[in-house]
Amino acid sequence: MDCPKVAQPGPYVIEVTPRRYAWCACGLSDRDPYCDGSHRDCGMKPIIVTIEEPQKVAWCGCKQTQTPPFCDGSHKSL
Ligand code: FES
Structure with a gap:
């Protein structure tokens, strides 16, 4: 199976x-942006x-970010 796969072409x-989060890096998770x-x-x-602390997070959905697990705008060049 090829990965990483673009789970969605923009952030979640x-x-x-x-708490601790496990961000899906491969793009195959059915629970994206979280690992399954x-x-x-x-x-x-x-x-x-x-x-x-409580906050709004932009999790990378395209899996091309250079600052994982967070969106860095790389999805704009897909
Ligand atoms: S969703 Fe991947 S860099 Fe923005």
Whole structure:
């Protein structure tokens, strides 16, 4: 299975609560932007981040960001 796969051509902007998150790096998750274990099909691993306070996060959905797990605008060049 080829990856990373573009899960969606733009960010997931989500209000999040403080805790650890596992961002899907491969684009295969059915729970994108979060990992569901589907990376086993292509050998990639999720990026684990700890969010310290409530905030709005722009999770990369295109999987092309240079600042994972966050959107850096790379989706604009897809
Ligand atoms: S959604 Fe991937 S860089 Fe914006």
